[in-house]
Amino acid sequence: MKIRRTNSENTDFIHLVKDLDAYLKITDEDEHDFYNQFNSIDVLSEVVVVYEDATTKLYAVGCAAMKKFDEKTVEIKRMYVLPEKRGLGIAQKIMQELEDWAKELNYEKCILETGKRQIEAVHFYHKCNYKMIENYGQYKGMQNSICFEKYL
Numbered sequence: 001m002k003i004r005r006t007n008s009e010n011t012d013f014i015h016l017v018k019d020l021d022a023y024l025k026i027t028d029e030d031e032h033d034f035y036n037q038f039n040s041i042d043v044l045s046e047v048v049v050v051y052e053d054a055t056t057k058l059y060a061v062g063c064a065a066m067k068k069f070d071e072k073t074v075e076i077k078r079m080y081v082l083p084e085k086r087g088l089g090i091a092q093k094i095m096q097e098l099e100d101w102a103k104e105l106n107y108e109k110c111i112l113e114t115g116k117r118q119i120e121a122v123h124f125y126h127k128c129n130y131k132m133i134e135n136y137g138q139y140k141g142m143q144n145s146i147c148f149e150k151y152l
Contacts, residue, residue: 001050001051001052001053001090001093002050002051002052002053002058003048003049003050003051003093003094003097004048004049004050004051005046005047005048005097005101006047006048006049007044007045007046007047008041008042008043008044008045008047008065010047010049012049012051012059012060012063013041013047013049013060013063013065013078014041015060016049016060016062016063016080016082017041017063017078017080019080020078020080023080024115041065041078043067044065044066044067044077044078045067046065046066046067046074046098046101046105047063047064047065047078048063048064048065048094048097048098048101049062049063050063050081050090050093050094052085061081061082061085061090062080062081062082062085062090062091062093062094063078063079063080063094064076064077064078064079064094064098065077065078065098066098066101066102066110069111072107072108072109073107073108073109073110073111074098074102074105074107074109074110074111075110075111075112075113076095076098076110076111076112077112079091079094079095079112079121081094086120091124092128095128098110099150099152102152103152107152108151109149109150109151109152110130110149110150110152111133111136111147111148111149112125112130112147112148112149113135113136113139113145113146113147113148114145114146114148115144115145115146116143116144116145116146117144122146125148128150129150130148130149130150131148131149131150132146132147132148133147133148133149134147135147
């Protein structure tokens with residue numbers, strides 16, 4: 001497995017995000033358009049893609065990104081692992097890489113939002129020691145949203 005730091009122009013990241021969006025369109029139901037407006041990848045300059053060695057070449061199996069929220073905080077965005085690769089520790093590797101990168105950039109905290117219907121994601125964030133917080137920013141008042149934070 002190889003972890004690569006990149007940006008939102010990475011074609012493997014773009015393909016994984018398309019898969020993520022197709023999944024979220026189903027789970028978010030009528031609220032998908034609301035959430036989708038906040039998920040443009042054009043503004044993401046810190047992206048992590050995980051590759052798996054498949055005999056002769058690497059192929060992307062997971063991704064996530066972070067963006068500046070304020071001077072001390074980054075927001076984790078676009079976290080995704082291919083369904084057939086879940087449960088293998090890939091998501092933890094992605095999250096650890098993002099947290100390490102955030103520390104290197106002198107951030108003190110990570111925040112993120114996920115949907116209540118994304119039960120696996122909620123469980124994963126708890127497992128990574130993220131604590132539930134009041135919904136922030138555009139997610140205030142959104143019944144489907146759950147927001148988390150973790151101090152680095």
